Amino acid sequence: xxxxxxxxxxxxxxxxxxxxxxxxxxxxxxxxxxxxxxxxxxxxxxxxxxxxxxxxxxxxxxxxxxxxxxxxxxxxxxxxxxxxxxxxxxxxxxxxxxxxxxxxxxxxxxxxxxxxxxxxxxxxxxxxxxxxxxxxxxxxxxxxxxxxxxxxxxxxxxxxxxxxxxxxxxxxxxxxxxxxxxxxxxxxxxxxxxxxxxxxxxxxxxxxxxxxxxxxxxxxxxxxxxxxxxxxxxxxxxxxxxxxxxxxxxxxxxxxxxxxxxxxxxxxxxxxxxxxxxxxxxxxxxxxxxxxxxxxxxxxxxxxxxxxxxxxxxxxxxxxxxxxxxxxxxxxxxxxxxxxxxxxxxxxxxxxxxxxxxxxxxxxxxxxxxxxxxxxxxxxxxxxxxxxxxxxxxxxxxxxxxxxxxxxxxxxxxxxxxxxxxxxxxxxxxxxxxxxxxxxxxxxxxxxxxxxxxxxxxxxxxxxxxxxxxxxxxxxxxxxxxxxxxxxxxxxxxxxxxxxxxxxxxxxxxx
Amino acid sequence: xxxxxxxxxxxxxxxxxxxxxxxxxxxxxxxxxxxxxxxxxxxxxxxxxxxxxxxxxxxxxxxxxxxxxxxxxxxxxxxxxxxxxxxxxxxxxxxxxxxxxxxxxxxxxxxxxxxxxxx
Numbered sequence: 001x002x003x004x005x006x007x008x009x010x011x012x013x014x015x016x017x018x019x020x021x022x023x024x025x026x027x028x029x030x031x032x033x034x035x036x037x038x039x040x041x042x043x044x045x046x047x048x049x050x051x052x053x054x055x056x057x058x059x060x061x062x063x064x065x066x067x068x069x070x071x072x073x074x075x076x077x078x079x080x081x082x083x084x085x086x087x088x089x090x091x092x093x094x095x096x097x098x099x100x101x102x103x104x105x106x107x108x109x110x111x112x113x114x115x116x117x118x119x120x121x122x123x124x125x126x127x128x129x130x131x132x133x134x135x136x137x138x139x140x141x142x143x144x145x146x147x148x149x150x151x152x153x154x155x156x157x158x159x160x161x162x163x164x165x166x167x168x169x170x171x172x173x174x175x176x177x178x179x180x181x182x183x184x185x186x187x188x189x190x191x192x193x194x195x196x197x198x199x200x201x202x203x204x205x206x207x208x209x210x211x212x213x214x215x216x217x218x219x220x221x222x223x224x225x226x227x228x229x230x231x232x233x234x235x236x237x238x239x240x241x242x243x244x245x246x247x248x249x250x251x252x253x254x255x256x257x258x259x260x261x262x263x264x265x266x267x268x269x270x271x272x273x274x275x276x277x278x279x280x281x282x283x284x285x286x287x288x289x290x291x292x293x294x295x296x297x298x299x300x301x302x303x304x305x306x307x308x309x310x311x312x313x314x315x316x317x318x319x320x321x322x323x324x325x326x327x328x329x330x331x332x333x334x335x336x337x338x339x340x341x342x343x344x345x346x347x348x349x350x351x352x353x354x355x356x357x358x359x360x361x362x363x364x365x366x367x368x369x370x371x372x373x374x375x376x377x378x379x380x381x382x383x384x385x386x387x388x389x390x391x392x393x394x395x396x397x398x399x400x401x402x403x404x405x406x407x408x409x410x411x412x413x414x415x416x417x418x419x420x421x422x423x424x425x426x427x428x429x430x431x432x433x434x435x436x437x438x439x440x441x442x443x444x445x446x447x448x449x450x451x452x453x454x455x456x457x458x459x460x461x462x463x464x465x466x467x468x469x470x471x472x473x474x475x476x477x478x479x480x481x482x483x484x485x486x487x488x489x490x491x492x493x494x495x496x497x498x499x500x501x502x503x504x505x506x507x508x509x510x511x
Numbered sequence: 512x513x514x515x516x517x518x519x520x521x522x523x524x525x526x527x528x529x530x531x532x533x534x535x536x537x538x539x540x541x542x543x544x545x546x547x548x549x550x551x552x553x554x555x556x557x558x559x560x561x562x563x564x565x566x567x568x569x570x571x572x573x574x575x576x577x578x579x580x581x582x583x584x585x586x587x588x589x590x591x592x593x594x595x596x597x598x599x600x601x602x603x604x605x606x607x608x609x610x611x612x613x614x615x616x617x618x619x620x621x622x623x624x625x626x627x628x629x630x
Contacts, residue, residue, distance in 0.1 A: 159598070346564040347609040353556040354615045356591040414603065417610030421598045429609045 013202035014223045020234040024050040027238035029204050030245035032089020034479040034499045036182045041503030043193035047510050051198040055086030062228035066388045069395035076399040082446035088183025096171030096179025098137040098493040104319040105487035111326035114375035115485035118456040118465040124497040131496040136172035136180045138309030153296030159422020162321025162415040170310035205390050207257040215473045216241045222390050240474045247448035247481035251381045266462040266469040273381035277486050279370045279445035286367040286413050287429040293361035299334040327408045329372035329488035338366045357424050372488040406438045447491045452477050453484040467502045546625045548578045554590040558622050565623030567607045574624045
């Protein structure tokens with residue numbers, strides 16, 4: 001007989017008797033990339049874990065509707081459209097873009113108010129390899145990918161200056177385009193973990209503190225019936241809780257759980273829900289002309305190299321430049337080919353001739369970008385008076401982006417233009433001057449960040465350097481909601497590394 | 512004697528025609544009315560394109576002082592060298608949001624000034 005692993009059942013919470021009380025060592029709220037990564041990190045340990053996922057294995061519009069809310073300010077993705085509420089969470093619609101954060105992303109940058117982590121990138125160093133495995137992004141190459149790609153076709157050279165060519169890697173694709181969806185990819189691994197019991201359709205409606213406010217006593221949960229109304233209610237009484245429901249829902253649950261601490265859990269300094277952030281993705285930010293003609297195809301298309309890793313180049317500011325010019329993070333990519341107008345042709349011909357360069361075959365490309373926002377306490381989530389089907393107050397997002405966010409990135413683009421000229425490789429036009437131009441074709445990454453920010457100082461943060469909520473002994477938060485400043489790198493790989501670090505911490509604490 | 516005269520006459524007429532074509536038409540070489548800045552504008556390989564670009568530069572333009580500045584910048588070196596020096600030193604200007612070296616932009620402005628007949 002083959003030795004098959006005994007699979008723990010995925011328990012559908014709708015099948016639990018009313019008023020059931022579960023008593024795991026650890027309750028993980030949320031079965032997205034953070035929650036699943038944490039459960040897998042602790043699989044095989046002696047910690048008895050309940051993984052509480054609101055949704056099922058697949059999308060259900062009734063459950064998704066629990067995410068609906070209001071948005072004001074700058075145009076933003078509807079709150080029930082930019083995230084997904086079923087096993088795997090928002091990895092069910094991610095694009096698979098991966099890049100580790102840079103050391104400078106963790107630093108308190110004097111030119112950027114409210115920036116800085118209480119830990120350095122070094123604290124995550126040991127966890128990146130496993131995180132890279134979990135996102136299935138192949139061999140760790142990133143900033144070292146240049147020689148591999150140059151062997152395929154010469155890189156475009158940048159002159160000395162503030163930007164360098166870095167590389168995105170991508171989660172392994174399936175069916176041509178789909179990256180790692182954590183629910184589908186790791187469902188069997190979760191079932192195989194004897195100490196992990198995943199519950200589907202288990203909606204946490206409140207985190208209940210003991211009367212002294214210093215420990216979580218229990219979690220209230222409810223299920224929805226087929227009509228989308230509350231069905232069963234049950235309770236989880238864990239020794240430890242990790243909130244891993246995404247930056248919006250983490251804040252919502254903390255704010256709504258206000259029976260003992262009136263402002264909400266962890267919100268004694270009015271920080272929960274503030275500093276919300278995302279990565280703006282303005283389109284056609286610049287026109288880049290390459291004097292020598294077409295760029296190698298890998299500039300515009302994700303390219304798989306011999307070891308199976310998928311790569312795409314990006315122009316990133318160096319730490320030195322970021323410090324010198326006082327700019328934020330940004331990752332600029334080559335998009336589609338474009339035509340030049342008469343002025344553009346005149347600029348290219350005149351400049352190329354002045355440099356003594358032949359531009360008779362010049363080709364122009366549109367550039368896109370992922371930007372880092374500056375932290376802003378007024379870009380925030382608050383509760384509204386409206387409630388969802390389970391009685392939880394809905395969220396309102398006040399979305400903002402400052403003119404200075406655009407101005408800082410514009411400074412970086414101007415430096416890229418200078419470097420292209422310095423290498424005599426090309427030149428650049430910056431296509432956005434005014435706020436309206438930036439906003440006109442701007443998307444968002446739907447990378448929800450910052451609402452339970454990390455700081456060693458309880459007055460400045462919701463969680464400490466170990467991701468524990470200040471003032472509450474047994475409540476931790478996993479995910480990008482703890483990022484106090486953000487980086488332009490896509491968060492998934494980084495939040496998983498941080499979550500794996502939390503896993504090691506929990507092993508010590510619970511043991 | 513007569514035959515020689517005819518040949519000489521034809522050669523002379525041909526030379527005169529070629530000189531005329533060269534000097535008074537743009538068939539062989541583009542000609543521009545003389546300006547006080549021809550020493551500078553001569554650095555431009557394609558003066559028409561530079562003028563087209565220069566026409567997009569907004570604001571008042573003091574050709575005399577700009578020419579003096581350019582002569583200083585270009586003294587003893589080629590346009591390519593002066594342009595590279597601008598780039599290395601970060602002396603960049605935007606024209607219609609094109610990020611360009613200062614010297615190239617100034618020459619373009621001068622070319623536009625000259626083509627407008629203001630020189």
